[in-house]
Structure formats: structure tokens, C-alpha cells
Amino acid sequence: MTVKDLTKTFPVRKGVLGRAAAVIQAVTDVSFSIFPGQTLGLVGESGSGKSTTALCVTRLLDVTAGSIVFDGQELADLSRRNMRPIRRNMQMVFQDPYSSLDPRMTVKEIIAEPLRVYGAYGGGGQGERKVHELLEKVGMNASDADRFPHEFSGGQRQRISIARALALEPRLLVLDEPVSALDVSVQAQVTNLLRDLQDAMGLAYLFIGHDLAVVHHVSDWIAVMYLGRIVEYGSADQIFSEPTHPYTQALLSAIPNADPTKAGDLDEKIILTGEVPDPADPPSGCRFRTRCWKAEPICAEVSPELVDNLGIGHPSACHFPELRASGAHQ
Amino acid sequence: MTRFIVHRIAQIIPLLILLSVFIFTMMHLAPGSPESFYLTDHYTDEQAEAVREQLGLNEPPVRQYLTWLGAALRGDFGQTFTYGATVTDVILARLWPTVQLQLLALAVSIVIAVPAGVVSALRRNSRLDHSITTATLFGLSMPDFWFALLLMLTFSVHLGWLPAFGTGSDGLFAAPVNLVMPVAVLGLSAVPWYARVVRSSMLDALSEDYILTAAAKGLKPSRITIQHALRIAILPLVTVIGLSMARVLSGVIVVETIFVWPGLGQLAWEGVIRQDYPVILGLTIFTAAFVMIFSLIVDILYTYIDPRIRYV
Amino acid sequence: MKEHAVSPSPTAEQTLLSVRDLAVDFELEGGVLRAVDRISYDVRPGEIVGIVGESGSGKSVSVLAVLRLLNVYTTGASVTGEVRFEGRDLFALTAKQMREIRGKDITLIFQDPSSSWHPVLRIGRQVAEVSVAHDTMRPNRVREHVEGLFESVGIPNPRVRYEQYPHEYSGGMKQRAMIAMAIANKPKLVIADEPTTALDVTIQSQVLELLRNVTADTGAALILISHDIGVIAEMADRVIVMYGGRVMEEGPVEQVLVSSRHPYTKGLLASLPQIDKTMSRLPTIPGAPPQMFQASAGCPFEPRCGLANDRERCREERPSLRQCGEDQFSACHFFEEL
Numbered sequence: 001m002t003v004k005d006l007t008k009t010f011p012v013r014k015g016v017l018g019r020a021a022a023v024i025q026a027v028t029d030v031s032f033s034i035f036p037g038q039t040l041g042l043v044g045e046s047g048s049g050k051s052t053t054a055l056c057v058t059r060l061l062d063v064t065a066g067s068i069v070f071d072g073q074e075l076a077d078l079s080r081r082n083m084r085p086i087r088r089n090m091q092m093v094f095q096d097p098y099s100s101l102d103p104r105m106t107v108k109e110i111i112a113e114p115l116r117v118y119g120a121y122g123g124g125g126q127g128e129r130k131v132h133e134l135l136e137k138v139g140m141n142a143s144d145a146d147r148f149p150h151e152f153s154g155g156q157r158q159r160i161s162i163a164r165a166l167a168l169e170p171r172l173l174v175l176d177e178p179v180s181a182l183d184v185s186v187q188a189q190v191t192n193l194l195r196d197l198q199d200a201m202g203l204a205y206l207f208i209g210h211d212l213a214v215v216h217h218v219s220d221w222i223a224v225m226y227l228g229r230i231v232e233y234g235s236a237d238q239i240f241s242e243p244t245h246p247y248t249q250a251l252l253s254a255i256p257n258a259d260p261t262k263a264g265d266l267d268e269k270i271i272l273t274g275e276v277p278d279p280a281d282p283p284s285g286c287r288f289r290t291r292c293w294k295a296e297p298i299c300a301e302v303s304p305e306l307v308d309n310l311g312i313g314h315p316s317a318c319h320f321p322e323l324r325a326s327g328a329h330q
Numbered sequence: 331m332t333r334f335i336v337h338r339i340a341q342i343i344p345l346l347i348l349l350s351v352f353i354f355t356m357m358h359l360a361p362g363s364p365e366s367f368y369l370t371d372h373y374t375d376e377q378a379e380a381v382r383e384q385l386g387l388n389e390p391p392v393r394q395y396l397t398w399l400g401a402a403l404r405g406d407f408g409q410t411f412t413y414g415a416t417v418t419d420v421i422l423a424r425l426w427p428t429v430q431l432q433l434l435a436l437a438v439s440i441v442i443a444v445p446a447g448v449v450s451a452l453r454r455n456s457r458l459d460h461s462i463t464t465a466t467l468f469g470l471s472m473p474d475f476w477f478a479l480l481l482m483l484t485f486s487v488h489l490g491w492l493p494a495f496g497t498g499s500d501g502l503f504a505a506p507v508n509l510v511m512p513v514a515v516l517g518l519s520a521v522p523w524y525a526r527v528v529r530s531s532m533l534d535a536l537s538e539d540y541i542l543t544a545a546a547k548g549l550k551p552s553r554i555t556i557q558h559a560l561r562i563a564i565l566p567l568v569t570v571i572g573l574s575m576a577r578v579l580s581g582v583i584v585v586e587t588i589f590v591w592p593g594l595g596q597l598a599w600e601g602v603i604r605q606d607y608p609v610i611l612g613l614t615i616f617t618a619a620f621v622m623i624f625s626l627i628v629d630i631l632y633t634y635i636d637p638r639i640r641y642v
Numbered sequence: 643m644k645e646h647a648v649s650p651s652p653t654a655e656q657t658l659l660s661v662r663d664l665a666v667d668f669e670l671e672g673g674v675l676r677a678v679d680r681i682s683y684d685v686r687p688g689e690i691v692g693i694v695g696e697s698g699s700g701k702s703v704s705v706l707a708v709l710r711l712l713n714v715y716t717t718g719a720s721v722t723g724e725v726r727f728e729g730r731d732l733f734a735l736t737a738k739q740m741r742e743i744r745g746k747d748i749t750l751i752f753q754d755p756s757s758s759w760h761p762v763l764r765i766g767r768q769v770a771e772v773s774v775a776h777d778t779m780r781p782n783r784v785r786e787h788v789e790g791l792f793e794s795v796g797i798p799n800p801r802v803r804y805e806q807y808p809h810e811y812s813g814g815m816k817q818r819a820m821i822a823m824a825i826a827n828k829p830k831l832v833i834a835d836e837p838t839t840a841l842d843v844t845i846q847s848q849v850l851e852l853l854r855n856v857t858a859d860t861g862a863a864l865i866l867i868s869h870d871i872g873v874i875a876e877m878a879d880r881v882i883v884m885y886g887g888r889v890m891e892e893g894p895v896e897q898v899l900v901s902s903r904h905p906y907t908k909g910l911l912a913s914l915p916q917i918d919k920t921m922s923r924l925p926t927i928p929g930a931p932p933q934m935f936q937a938s939a940g941c942p943f944e945p946r947c948g949l950a951n952d953r954e955r956c957r958e959e960r961p962s963l964r965q966c967g968e969d970q971f972s973a974c975h976f977f978e979e980l
Contacts, residue, residue: 045842153930183696183931184869188913188924195922210843217915217924254843256850256872258914260895271851272844275812291844539757545711546752547772547823548745558760636762637807 001057001090001172001204006030006066008049008056024280026052028228029066031306032221034172037198039205041219041236043212043251047276049228050208054174057206058090059083071171088118091165095177097157101149107160108145111135114167134163139193155186159193166197172204179214191218212255216240224248227279227287230306234314244310244321246270247288286319294320331633331640335626342622346615347399353614354395357607363387364411364605385411398611407612412604417612420597427497428582428593430504431512436571438517439524444567446521447528448560451536462529466522474581478515478588485511495590512589516581520574527570531563538562565636572628579617657726658863659685659708659748659831664723666700666707666887677703679887679942680723682963685831690857690864692878692895694871696931700887701867705833708732709748710740728830746776749824751853753836755816759808765816766792766804769823778827791822795852814845818852825856832857833865838873850877871914875899883907886932886942889963893970903966903977905949941974949976 008027027049034040042050055061057068059075068075070086078086091114094100101110111131112121121127132142138159149157158178165173175194179187191214197203209215215222215236222239224232224247232245243249253270274291277283283290289299298319306317365381382388386397401408407417450462486494498505535541536559544554582595590596594613601609633639666678678700685691695701706712710732712719725732727748732740744750749772752758760768769788773779779787785804792800795818808816817837824832834853838846854877857864868874874881874895881898883891883906891904902908909927929946940957941950950956955975966972974980 045844155930184871185696185910185913185927186930188915188926189928191915192923192926212843213915250844254847256846256870256876258871258875258899258911259916260875260899269847269851271847273848275814275845276842539752539754540760542706542711543750543752543758544760546709546744546750547775548741548743549771549775550741553775558763561760561762638761638809 001034001071001206002067002069003033003053003057004031004067004069006053006056006068007064008052008061009064025228025282026279027056030223030225030228030230031066032223032230032233034204034206034221036171036204037202038220039198039207039218041215041222042206042208042225043210043215043222044225045210045251045276047227047279048225049279050225051176052228053225054092054176054206054208058087058092058174060092088114088168089170090172090174091168091170092174092176093158093161093165093178096181097154097161098181100161101157103149106146106148107135107152110149110160111145111164111167114164118168120168130167134166137166137197138163139189153186154182155189158182158190162190162193162197166201169201170203172206174206174208176208177210178207180209180211187214194218212251224251227276227282229287229317231288231318232314232316233306238312238314242312242314242323243316244312244314244323245288245316245318246292246294248316286317294318296320331630335630338626338629342619345622346618349618350399350402350611350615351395353611354391354398354607357605357610358391360605362605364607367412367604367606398608402615407615408608410609411606413606413609417608420609421594421612421616424592424594424597426502427504427591428586428595431509431516431582431585431591431593432578434509434513435516435520438513439520440571442517443521443524444528444560444564447525448532448555448563450525450529451532451563452555454533462525466525469518469522474515474519475584475588477519478511478585481511481514482588497592512585512591515585519581523570523574524567527567528563531566532559535559535562565632568628568631568635572625575624576621578621579613656686657684658687658728659865660724660726661704661708662724662726664704664707664725665721666703666712667720667722669718669720677887678707681884681887681889683882683889683892685863685865687830688857688861688863689879690854690866690877692874692881693865693867693884694869694874694881695867695884696869698886698931699884701884702835704884705750705835705865705867709744709750709833711744711750742776745772746778746827747829748831748833749827749829751817751820751824751832751834751837754840755811755813755820756808756840758820759811759816761808764805764807765811765819766806769819769826772823772826776827788822788826791826792819795819795822795825795856796848797822813841814849817841817849821849821852821856825860825862828860829862831863831865833867835867836869837866839869846873853877871899871911883910886938888942889973890943891970891972891974892963893967897967897970901967903970903972903980904974905947905980906943908980909946909948949974949979 006027007025007029009023009025011023030049030053032040042053044050052061056063059078063076066076070090073086075083075086105113108128108131111134112127115121115127115130122130131145135142135144140156140159140163149160152160178194179190182190194205195218198205205218207215207218219236222234222236223230224239224245226247232239232243232248239248240252243252250270250272253268272291277287277290283300285301285303286292286295286299289295292299296319302319304317304319306315308315309321310323312323365378365385365387368381379388386394389397398408409415410417410420413420446462450459453459482494485492492510493508496508498508541554541558544558579595579598582593583598584595585591586593586595587599594617597609598613600606601613661684662682663680664678664682665676665680668675668677681700681704683691693701693704703712707721708725710721712721721733727743732743735743759765766785766788769791770784773784773787774781789800789804792803797803797815797818811819837853838849841849850873853864866874866877878895880893881895882889883898883904885906890906891898891902898907899911902911906927909925912925913927915924927946932942940955940959941947941961944950944956947956959975961973961975963971963973964977966977
């Protein structure tokens with residue numbers, strides 16, 4: 001999948017007649033590529049537009065501008081009807097395993113639903129075998145098929161969601177914070193499962209998260225988003241070992257380190273001032289400048305391009321990019 | 331906010347016109363004829379025709395309606411058939427006794443229902459809660475007219491303590507002894523509704539995180555209950571009171587008729603019995619306008635008691 | 643055999659808060675749920691104690707029980723054990739005496755800034771209320787005091803902010819105001835229950851730094867509850883690891899998180915993705931944390947434990963907290979094998 005200059009705006013309705021008084025640019029000029037068998041991690045805080053991006057690439061939201069090419073086909077302006085056959089090739093897994101599974105359906109019905117919708121269930125026990133296979137693939141037992149979601153823990157429910165997403169043998173999985181709601185000791189089980197499935201099936205992942213350590217662990221490529229724009233884009237190791245955008249650097253430094261011997265030097269921590277501005281009224285020029293310690297007058301005037309100014313192999317959208325070894329490597 | 335108010339008021343007029351069309355049609359479809367009020371048992375066709383002519387009833391219905399509408403839009407709701415005065419004058423004369431009755435009834439119902447609901451919620455599943463629940467259920471299932479007759483039988487007929495009907499006064503205010511029974515019937519009939527709303531919204535409020543915050547601050551239970559929980563629990567009650575005002579006229583018809591209270595309820599009853607078209611129409615429009623304006627006031631009031639609500 | 647948790651006990655005068663054998667049972671329709679199972683710990687003046695645990699570990703319930711807040715408006719919780727604050731037995735105080743401690747000597751900061759504020763009262767008034775209730779400020783000076791607190795916790799425009807309602811505050815600002823409220827009466831102990839879990843990472847750093855600074859400035863001790871070991875590692879002096887309603891391990895942060903002597907802590911640490919290490923697979927703890935549990939006879943972690951090896955002792959005998967290092971304690975029968 002290749003996404004180019006994706007933009008999504010939401011109108012802010014005002015007044016009794018619902019005239020669009022302003023627009024929120026939720027996502028602006030976002031471009032990235034996802035390769036088969038690899039994972040692109042999308043990282044950002046609330047308001048960064050990462051979830052909107054996910055909904056746009058799966059066309060659960062309409063796209064305002066830009067192009068989304070999946071398997072050589074342009075999706076951005078495809079009608080709902082023409083989207084249908086494509087949708088079976090890209091499935092979503094959501095954050096909350098408690099609300100995303102219908103409590104009145106058995107596990108079997110949940111997993112079989114996409115198969116039935118696409119007429120792929122098959123008679124003569126074929127569909128049933130398929131459901132059992134899927135359950136085993138995600139590390140559960142075939143005997144769980146007749147139970148209900150509430151009988152399972154959060155981690156197991158997320159496995160069920162993944163089995164449902166895999167039912168149609170998609171090529172791309174969009175994972176929207178799939179482990180954020182899980183207990184720490186269970187998160188690793190699910191990330192391992194995702195990795196095993198990717199290796200076995202050659203799946204591509206778009207992994208959305210706010211926990212940088214988790215995103216780093218599962219991703220091959222990472223795009224860091226801030227207020228609707230990608231501010232830095234590179235391989236997972238480049239982003240973590242050679243971040244050049246001040247926001248990425250701050251984000252990395254903000255991760256609390258579980259190893260107290262490394263967490264010691266708190267004065268080294270970059271603590272950003274202020275909060276993320278209102279997306280309906282973003283700052284001019286560089287959107288990060290209001291919280292950036294390096295901001296100069298040019299930052300208010302010119303929005304920086306996402307380019308590799310330092311020539312180190314990955315681009316960042318900053319007028320003054322510089323290498324700063326991230327805390328973890330000191 | 332101003333735009334919101336202007337917009338809401340602008341919506342009222344077309345709604346009222348629609349309503350008047352409906353009422354007008356219904357009146358003309360109903361059996362019986364208004365002229366019979368003026369005629370003796372034995373009347374000639376000419377006499378009947380003359381009365382119809384006088385009352386403007388011999389015109390085609392559509393024309394009658396348009397004439398009425400034209401005048402109504404200028405604020406003139408016409409002459410009553412049977413009261414010898416304009417509709418506006420008749421309604422205004424009957425307004426104050428009803429307002430007096432309703433305001434007192436509202437006060438009574440709030441004063442009883444709020445504490446009952448709060449206590450019920452605080453002592454949830456206690457004997458007190460169960461007795462309040464039983465009492466409200468009893469109140470809910472007792473028809474107004476039955477309760478009114480029971481009161482009248484007890485306090486007027488048997489004990490002779492309270493006058494059975496009338497306002498007992500020629501002045502501005504009705505005599506207190508005359509108010510007791512009608513206010514009791516109207517007020518108490520609303521208590522069950524209000525008390526149940528307060529109980530359930532108090533229970534919701536008490537389970538909120540901010541109540542725990544308040545307790546962790548070391549506040550007294552009375553302060554937590556009143557300043558924190560009740561402050562929120564009162565919001566649904568305002569909504570319910572606003573909604574119940576829509577039924578205001580139907581409530582007073584029964585009570586005013588039984589207690590011979592010279593208010594709008596009694597007027598509505600008389601108007602229907604006498605088939606006094608202009609009175610029925612005028613009163614319907616007046617009540618409808620009142621309900622709409624009252625609900626607008628409730629909405630505006632909301633922005634004061636709940637700052638999260640803003641109209642644009 | 644009745645087993646008593648032997649607890650690390652510094653001398654009484656060094657202890658600000660001492661919790662002994664605290665147990666919380668909830669009476670549910672299906673039976674009794676033991677949420678906190680006889681835990682003991684101490685907090686010394688001015689120190690930061692981290693309590694780390696996953697959902698259902700009993701970490702939040704235990705601090706609510708300490709402040710006797712479990713039965714405020716719910717019923718069916720029964721609390722046993724002993725809690726002493728500055729030597730006073732909190733469970734023996736009258737309701738009025740207890741109220742005088744809450745919000746003054748011991749204050750709470752809650753997790754969810756969106757639901758912990760009363761939605762239709764002005765933030766300034768809600769903060770002011772805590773000073774008025776404890777008579778620590780003359781009413782005519784309260785507003786000035788609160789605006790000063792806002793200033794000190796980094797809320798810009800205190801005058802304007804005082805008048806605003808919670809929905810006009812961002813999550814981070816609400817949490818700053820919550821901290822202002824927590825320090826309004828110069829408490830001796832602040833308890834923060836997952837104070838940054840609902841916040842973005844960059845805001846989390848701001849709030850944690852503030853929390854560290856204000857407690858250092860006022861000399862208050864801090865109990866910081868979190869599921870995030872990273873947060874505990876950066877903030878706390880000592881850490882208590884809870885699982886299944888019990889204390890699994892306790893000790894100085896540098897010891898417990900670097901050389902843990904309990905299989906649960908070790909497993910938890912190993913399962914965290916490290917940003918400076920690339921591994922294709924993370925070591926995991928099999929299974930899931932217990933959702934509902936009866937007071938188990940043995941160790942609650944036994945079903946998921948790699949060390950238990952189906953040994954009868956782990957299933958049958960409750961492990962007590964035993965000293966396993968200088969000031970470090972582990973509730974594992976076999977920590978010597980680690």
C-alpha cells in the first residue's frame with residue numbers, strides 16, 4: 001500500500017443551519033508505504049490524526065484529498081460498492097476487546113461472520129473447520145468456539161478479534177492500539193502472536209499506538225505524527241537511535257524507563273512545555289513550533305518539508321534538524 | 331444564544347398555525363352544533379339560520395378558518411359564542427386563578443418530592459426507601475378525580491373543615507382554606523413522578539467518581555449530598571418538570587371542574603360542552619404557546635444550572 | 643497453620659503510615675471476593691513509595707481502604723487489619739476524626755481527570771472547598787490562596803482559570819488542578835492512583851515532574867500507584883509489587899527492578915519491550931491475571947509461575963514476605979532458586 005498526500009478535513013458546523021464555519025485538518029499531506037510482510041508503526045499523541053489516518057486508508061472514512069494505492073488499485077475515490085471486494089484484503093483490529101465483540105454471539109459466530117458475509121463459509125463442516133483452524137492459529141482451542149466473549153479475558157478477546165480479522169485471509173491488517181487496553185503481562189503475548197502471524201502469513205501491518213516502546217518492538221518502519229502531519233519517518237531503528245526532529249526526541253525522552261539505573265538522569269529528560277494546540281486552529285508554519293525549544297521566526301512562516309536535510313537516510317520535517325543521541329543509547 | 335432564542339420563537343408560529351388547522355377540523359367533524367345553545371327546545375329553521383348567520387357559521391368552513399386566522403395573526407381571537415366577551419378577555423380573566431393553583435401545586439410537589447427522593451437514594455433498600463417506593467406507587471395508581479372526591483367527602487362533607495368549591499375570595503388571591511384541596515390534589519399527583527426521578531438520578535450521581543473526590547477531601551456527608559450529588563441530580567428533574575407542563579391543562583380540567591375553580595381548566599370544559607368554537611381554538615393556541623415558551627425557558631434555564639450546555 | 647506476613651518494620655517513630663494485615667472482602671451475589679489479602683507495608687515521611695500491579699491486583703482498593711473510603715456510598719465491603727497514621731489507629735477513629743484527616747493530612751489524586759471533577763462546579767471553588775472544609779484558610783483569603791496554588795502547579799492565568807468549569811480544562815490542566823487541591827492543606831501523605839494513565843506521554847512527563855517537585859517542596863510522602871513500571875522506576879524510592887491482592891515483592895527500586903527476587907516481578911520486567919534492545923520475541927508470562935479469586939491457600943501466582951513447577955508447597959502454603967536482600971523482601975517460597 002502506498003499513501004500519498006492524504007488529507008482529511010472535518011467541517012465544524014456552527015449556527016442553526018449547520019453551515020460549515022471552519023474545517024479541522026485532521027490529517028494533512030500524509031504519505032507512507034507499507035510493504036508485504038512488514039509493519040509500519042504510526043505514533044502520536046491524542047489529536048495527532050493517527051486513528052483518522054487508519055480510518056481513511058481502510059476507507060471507513062471518506063478521503064478529502066490524496067491517493068491511496070493498494071495492490072496497484074487507487075482507493076481514494078472508489079465507491080462503497082467497489083470498495084467491498086477490496087475490504088476483504090484489509091481488515092481492522094480495534095483497541096477495546098470489550099466493546100468490539102458482540103456479547104450475544106458465540107466465538108464461532110463472531111469469527112464466521114466475515115466468511116458468511118463474503119459467501120466463503122462453505123457447507124459440509126468446511127466453515128466450521130475453518131473457524132477451528134483460525135482459533136488454533138491465534139493460540140486458542142477449537143473447543144472455545146461455542147463460548148461467549150464474556151467468558152474470556154481481555155487478551156483472549158483480542159485473540160478472537162485477530163482471528164476474525166484473519167478469517168478472509170487479508171493482506172493488510174490495520175491495528176488500532178491493539179494492546180493498549182491489555183495488562184502489561186498480556187501485551188507481550190499479543191505482540192508475539194502478531195509477529196508470528198506476520199512471519200507465517202506474510203501479512204502487512206499498519207500498527208497504531210501511543211506507547212513508543214511497543215510500537216518500536218513491532219515495527220519495521222515508523223512514522224511519527226503531530227497535529228495531523230508526519231514529522232519524522234524512517235526505519236524503526238533510525239527513529240529510535242537517530243531521531244532528528246525535536247518532537248521525536250522529546251517523545252522518546254518522555255518514555256519512562258523501567259530500568260532505574262538508566263532512568264537516573266532526570267535532568268537529561270526533555271520535558272515539553274504546553275499542550276497540543278487545538279486542531280481547528282493549528283499554529284502557522286511548523287505546527288510543533290509552539291512547544292519547540294528551537295523555534296525561530298522562520299518556523300512560524302514556513303511549514304518545513306519532510307526531507308532528509310542531514311543526509312542520514314531518513315527524512316524529518318524540521319528547519320533545524322540535528323542528531324541527538326536518544327537517552328536509551330547513552 | 332440570542333440566535334438560538336430567535337430561532338426557537340420563529341418555530342413557534344408555524345407550529346401554532348398547524349395546530350389550529352387540526353383543532354378547527356376536529357371541531358367541525360364533531361357531532362352537535364353550537365347554535366343549539368341559543369335556541370329553545372322548539373325552534374324554526376329560520377331561527378337556527380339567523381343564529382348561524384350571527385355566529386358566522388354559515389360560511390364554508392375553509393373561509394371561516396381563513397377569516398379566523400387572519401384576525402388571529404393580528405392578535406384578535408374573536409368573540410366568544412357564549413360568554414358575551416372577546417376570547418382574549420375571557421382567557422385573561424381565567425388565567426390568574428389557574429396560575430395561582432399551579433404555582434402552589436408545583437411548590438408543594440417539589441418540596442415533598444426532592445427530600446423524599448434524596449432520602450430514598452441515601453437509604454437505599456432500607457425500610458424507609460421501601461415505604462417511600464410503596465407510597466409513590468400508590469400515588470401513581472390513584473386517579474386525580476378519585477383522590478379529589480375522597481378529599482372532598484372527608485374534609486368538606488364529613489368533617490366540614492374545608493369549603494368544597496370556589497376560590498372563596500373576590501380579591502386577587504384565593505382564600506387559603508379554598509386552596510388546600512385543589513393544591514393538594516394537583517401537587518401530590520406530581521410527587522410520585524418527581525420523587526422517582528430524583529431517587530434514580532441521585533443514585534447515579536452518588537456512584538460518580540467526583541463524589542469519591544469530595545469524600546476524599548474530607549467534606550461532611552451533608553455537604554457531599556447537597557452541594558455535590560443533588561446539584562447534578564436536580565438536572566433531570568428540571569427536564570421532567572418542563573415536560574410535565576405540557577400536560578398542565580389536562581391536569582387542571584379535572585381539578586378545576588370538581589372544585590368549581592374559575593380557571594382555564596374549567597373554561598376548557600365549559601367551552602367543549604357548549605361547543606364554543608372560538609374559546610376552544612383560542613384556549614388551545616394559548617396553552618400550546620405557553621408550553622412552547624415554557625420549554626424554551628427551561629432550555630435557557632439549563633445553561634445556567636449546567637454550564638456544559640451552550641447553544642449556538 | 644496460620645501464616646502472618648512478616649513485614650519489614652522500621653521503628654515506629656520513623657513510620658508515617660503503617661499498614662498491617664489489611665484485607666478487603668466484597669460481598670457479591672456469588673460469594674465473597676477477596677480483593678486485598680492481608681497486606682502489610684510502611685511509608686516513611688517524605689519518601690516516594692510506588693505500588694505497581696496489574697488489573698485486579700488490589701492496588702487501588704487497598705489505598706481506598708486505608709482512607710476508609712470504600713463504604714462511602716457502596717455497601718458490602720468489609721475491611722480488616724490495622725492502619726496507623728502517625729501512630730493513630732485510623733480504623734478506631736470516629737467518622738468526624740477521619741474526615742479531619744482526609745483532604746488535610748492525607749490527600750488523594752485520582753486517575754481519570756475527566757470524571758473526578760464535579761462537572762458543573764467551578765474548578766476554583768472545588769479547590770477552595772478543601773481549605774474551607776478544614777478551616778485552614780480564612781474564607782476571605784481562600785481565593786488568593788487557590789490562585790497561588792494554581793500558579794505553583796503551572797496553571798497559567800489563575801484568575802481566569804479559577805472561574806472556569808472542568809470542561810474548559812484540558813486533561814493535563816485538570817490533573818495539575820487536582821495536584822493543587824492535593825497540596826492545598828500541606829498534607830503529610832499524598833496518594834496518587836494512576837495519576838498519568840489517562841494522559842499523553844509528553845503531558846505525563848510534565849505531571850510527574852510536577853508531582854515530584856511539589857511533594858519534595860512540601861515534604862509530603864507520596865504513594866504512587868501505577869501499572870507502568872517505567873513510571874515507578876523514575877519516581878519511586880521504594881516499590882511494592884502487588885498481584886492477586888497480595889504483596890509479592892518489596893524493596894528499594896534499584897534492587898527490586900534490577901535484581902528482583904520474585905518470579906512475577908522478573909516475568910513482568912522481561913515482558914516489557916525495551917527501546918534499546920531489539921528482540922524478535924518478548925518473553926511472556928503465560929495466562930492472564932486472576933479476575934476473581936478466593937483467598938487462595940497457596941501463592942496466587944502459582945498457576946502462571948515458571949518456578950512453581952507444580953510443587954505442592956506453592957499450591958498449599960501461603961508464602962510470607964521474607965527478607966531476600968538488604969531491605970528487600972520477597973513472597974516466594976523458592977526465591978533462593980532465582
